[in-house]
Amino acid sequence: xxxxxxxxxxxxxxxxxxxxxxxxxxxxxPYKILGDVHQSNDPADKHLSNFFCGAAxxxxxxxxxxxxxxxxxxxxQGCNNTNRHYDIWKVHxxxxxxxxxxxxxxxxxxxxxxxxxxxxxxxxxxxxQFNIKITPEKIREAIIKSNEIKKxxxxxxxxxxxxxxxxxxxxxxxxxxLTNPVDEVSAWLxxxxxxxxxxxxxxxxxxQFLLTGSDITYVEWMDTLEDCGIRIVRDxxxxxxxxxxxxxxxxxxxxxxxIEYYMNIPxxxxxxxxxxxxxYLYKALGETKVDGVLSQNxxxxxxxxxxxxxxxxxxxxxxYKVIHLERDFSPAADQQLANRLMAFVEMMEVGNNG
Amino acid sequence: xxxxxxxxENDRKIKLKTLPxxxxxxxxxxxxxxMGSIYHALPWKKTAWTCAAFPIELMWIYDIFPxxxxxxxxxxxxxxxxxxxxxxxxxxxxxxxLCSYCKTSIAAYDTKIKKTLGGISxxxxxxxxxxxxxxxxxxxxxxxxxxxxxxxxxxxxxxxxGTDEKTLQGNIDYVVEQFYDLIVFIEKHTGKKMDEKRLYxxxxxxxxxxxxxxxxxxxxxxxxxxxxxxxxxxxxxxxVVLPGVQVGINFFKKILADIKNLTAKGEGTMPKDxxxxxxMWEGIPFWYRMRFMYDLAQYGAVITFEPYTYSFAPEKxxxxxxxxxxxxxxxxxxDTPYAYNLERRIEHFEKWIDEYKIDGVILHENMSCRPxxxxxxxxxxxxxxxxxxxxxxxxCDMNDPRAYSEGQIKTRVEGFIELMEANKGK
Numbered sequence: 001x002x003x004x005x006x007x008x009x010x011x012x013x014x015x016x017x018x019x020x021x022x023x024x025x026x027x028x029x030p031y032k033i034l035g036d037v038h039q040s041n042d043p044a045d046k047h048l049s050n051f052f053c054g055a056a057x058x059x060x061x062x063x064x065x066x067x068x069x070x071x072x073x074x075x076x077q078g079c080n081n082t083n084r085h086y087d088i089w090k091v092h093x094x095x096x097x098x099x100x101x102x103x104x105x106x107x108x109x110x111x112x113x114x115x116x117x118x119x120x121x122x123x124x125x126x127x128x129q130f131n132i133k134i135t136p137e138k139i140r141e142a143i144i145k146s147n148e149i150k151k152x153x154x155x156x157x158x159x160x161x162x163x164x165x166x167x168x169x170x171x172x173x174x175x176x177x178l179t180n181p182v183d184e185v186s187a188w189l190x191x192x193x194x195x196x197x198x199x200x201x202x203x204x205x206x207x208q209f210l211l212t213g214s215d216i217t218y219v220e221w222m223d224t225l226e227d228c229g230i231r232i233v234r235d236x237x238x239x240x241x242x243x244x245x246x247x248x249x250x251x252x253x254x255x256x257x258x259i260e261y262y263m264n265i266p267x268x269x270x271x272x273x274x275x276x277x278x279x280y281l282y283k284a285l286g287e288t289k290v291d292g293v294l295s296q297n298x299x300x301x302x303x304x305x306x307x308x309x310x311x312x313x314x315x316x317x318x319x320y321k322v323i324h325l326e327r328d329f330s331p332a333a334d335q336q337l338a339n340r341l342m343a344f345v346e347m348m349e350v351g352n353n354g
Numbered sequence: 355x356x357x358x359x360x361x362x363e364n365d366r367k368i369k370l371k372t373l374p375x376x377x378x379x380x381x382x383x384x385x386x387x388x389m390g391s392i393y394h395a396l397p398w399k400k401t402a403w404t405c406a407a408f409p410i411e412l413m414w415i416y417d418i419f420p421x422x423x424x425x426x427x428x429x430x431x432x433x434x435x436x437x438x439x440x441x442x443x444x445x446x447x448x449x450x451x452l453c454s455y456c457k458t459s460i461a462a463y464d465t466k467i468k469k470t471l472g473g474i475s476x477x478x479x480x481x482x483x484x485x486x487x488x489x490x491x492x493x494x495x496x497x498x499x500x501x502x503x504x505x506x507x508x509x510x511x512x513x514x515x516g517t518d519e520k521t522l523q524g525n526i527d528y529v530v531e532q533f534y535d536l537i538v539f540i541e542k543h544t545g546k547k548m549d550e551k552r553l554y555x556x557x558x559x560x561x562x563x564x565x566x567x568x569x570x571x572x573x574x575x576x577x578x579x580x581x582x583x584x585x586x587x588x589x590x591x592x593x594v595v596l597p598g599v600q601v602g603i604n605f606f607k608k609i610l611a612d613i614k615n616l617t618a619k620g621e622g623t624m625p626k627d628x629x630x631x632x633x634m635w636e637g638i639p640f641w642y643r644m645r646f647m648y649d650l651a652q653y654g655a656v657i658t659f660e661p662y663t664y665s666f667a668p669e670k671x672x673x674x675x676x677x678x679x680x681x682x683x684x685x686x687x688x689d690t691p692y693a694y695n696l697e698r699r700i701e702h703f704e705k706w707i708d709e710y711k712i713d714g715v716i717l718h719e720n721m722s723c724r725p726x727x728x729x730x731x732x733x734x735x736x737x738x739x740x741x742x743x744x745x746x747x748x749x750c751d752m753n754d755p756r757a758y759s760e761g762q763i764k765t766r767v768e769g770f771i772e773l774m775e776a777n778k779g780k
Contacts, residue, residue: 046731047731047732048728048731049719049727049730049731049749051451051721051724051727051749052724052728075514077511077512079488080487080488080489080724080725081724081725081728082512083512083514083695083725084696084724084725084728084729085728086512086514086515087514087515087695087696087697087728087729088696088728088729088732090514090515090516090696090697091515091696091732100512100514100517102511102512102525104509104511104528105484105491105507105509106507106509106532108532108535109531110528110531110532110535111509111528113527113528113531114511114524114527114528114531117524117527117528118524121521121524269492270488272491272495272507273495274495274496274499275499297449299451300451300724302451302452302453302488302489302492302724303488303492305448305449305451305452306448306452306456306489306492306493306496307492308447308449309446309447309448309496310496310499310500312447313447324447326449
């Protein structure tokens with residue numbers, strides 16, 4: 001099979017487990033499947049019951065409609081059901097290339113060894129399928145490009161607490177970076193950093209929040225937060241800081257570099273331990289003084305629902321003002337949630353948030 | 355008057371015959387509860403929390419008592435305690451959408467209820483795998499942190515549809531390496547040392563226990579069925595926590611003898627000539643409403659096979675070296691029928707449907723077990739297409755009675771029975 005220049009190779013990734021640099025080194029544009037909250041999930045509902053996460057259903061709906069545009073699909077082991085989704089996609093989604101990448105949950109020596117085996121299996125599958133050679137040099141080039149994007153996102157992200165940057169602009173930037181060609185994104189980020197720098201200072205009427213929990217993949221939820229007077233200035237989302245919090249180290253063997261990077265990025269709820277996840281939150285909260293913490297969960301997203309109790313309790317014990325809420329995977333504004341958020345912000349203003 | 359009517363109705367009821375030695379289940383249970391009390395009471399004895407698909411034998415090899423939060427959650431449900439415990443856990447902040455075993459267990463520990471009602475004590479170590487679900491490790495880690503107890507998690511790679519042999523061997527390598535990490539963990543936190551003689555003794559007993567259960571299942575192929583899912587759902591208990599221990603073997607031997615006796619006489623668990631439909635049940639039972647399985651008898655239906663209890667009795671190889679043993683156990687952990695990938699699930703279900711002469715399949719779409727429930731639509735379609743028998747998908751919950759709607763379930767079961775009847779006439 002021949003590669004069409006800049007063709008997208010899609011990936012199913014519930015957090016940030018997919019080694020994008022291998023896709024880039026293979027000559028493809030990594031495309032994170034994020035679904036479309038505006039499309040009905042009827043196509044996916046035929047295969048998944050009503051108590052499955054709306055985001056995963058939306059991804060399946062997108063794949064059923066668009067898989068022919070993609071060179072293939074790679075699944076990275078993520079949450080509880082990723083392997084089950086793979087099985088269902090294998091039956092129903094038409095694609096010339098479907099690969100399971102068994103990203104380990106642990107970061108032990110045994111896990112590192114297994115990660116290497118899985119990286120080599122992915123490389124070999126891509127090479128055989130597309131008749132290409134993924135050399136160490138190509139992976140190194142991809143790592144350099146990846147780090148460039150991460151550094152630019154770090155600069156962009158830091159401006160959230162200083163300038164008047166609407167919540168949706170940050171999420172839109174993240175989504176653009178996860179779904180478009182790296183070179184295109186890199187140039188766009190330069191102009192965006194300049195544009196954000198020229199914006200007015202952080203507005204006095206807004207509260208600064210750290211956002212934690214399930215990933216956000218559509219801007220309407222960010223708008224709801226905005227309308228409630230909340231500005232997200234820090235987060236630990238995979239479509240967010242986890243993607244760029246750390247850089248891929250410089251090592252003579254590029255696979256070693258990828259192993260070290262992917263096993264040491266801030267942990268999502270799908271990876272042990274809760275303490276490691278808390279460590280990043282404490283670090284972020286130490287670096288940026290926020291007014292409150294918003295912990296939010298997409299309905300049926302189990303890993304973050306489990307974590308929310310110990311994580312939120314730990315943050316409250318440290319004196320942070322935390323609100324937790326569960327939202328549907330829907331662009332429609334939920335006035336009840338908005339009322340709770342507004343009440344929380346109001347209580348902050350009068351200094352009575354319990 | 356009402357009493358008289360009920361009595362007359364009861365007389366007309368079709369009752370499943372229980373095996374003569376079914377009541378002997380109390381002995382392995384009593385043994386396990388007593389051992390638990392002793393191990394918790396004596397300071398030099400050690401205890402662990404373990405979960406399904408964790409190699410329990412390792413605990414017995416190290417003389418560590420394997421407590422089992424899931425098992426205790428089922429006890430709480432059977433004793434009608436699970437709803438209040440689940441609601442207590444939800445009051446602690448755990449979502450309604452999370453696993454009802456987990457919430458039952460977290461609240462059982464928090465409220466310190468009695469063991470006989472499903473209570474559980476603080477262990478010396480917490481060990482688990484993610485072979486069945488991620489809930490296991492999330493739940494166990496949350497509790498290990500809360501109790502301030504050392505925690506070990508086995509990361510089991512996923513055997514997805516189409517996995518080739520080379521990948522499978524790589525997955526096994528990873529699991530085997532973790533066995534050595536686990537051994538270091540156990541020895542560090544319990545001070546106990548591996549005794550190789552004891553290892554092979556425990557493994558031999560575990561194999562014997564599994565083999566007995568598999569032999570019992572061979573006899574369940576008989577028509578009429580001698581042993582229903584209503585009974586196996588309770589009697590498989592030794593496979594959960596006693597693999598490697600003699601007491602479970604003794605019990606299974608008696609059950610097997612009872613079954614052989616019944617089949618030799620051509621009798622089954624249903625009264626003579628009443629068995630009309632042989633049903634396969636997939637998923638975890640409704641522990642708070644075990645009567646559901648007995649009530650199927652009113653329609654002439656008997657649960658003849660269920661992959662769930664069968665999962666606990668894999669075919670174990672006789673191995674000669676430690677490495678060979680660990681590789682076999684590693685593969686078995688990944689190969690549990692309850693966690694089969696979709697392709698293997700369809701392949702095995704269709705084989706079992708033939709072997710056990712199944713007339714219809716009930717799939718419990720368990721809101722507390724998404725990994726098991728995912729793919730059920732495809733599984734149902736494949737069975738109906740390839741085997742031409744009806745499949746009923748029942749959405750419910752294993753431990754949360756709030757999900758059980760008596761009227762709705764009855765209506766759906768009756769529709770399913772009608773479909774099996776119509777299918778027989780074809």
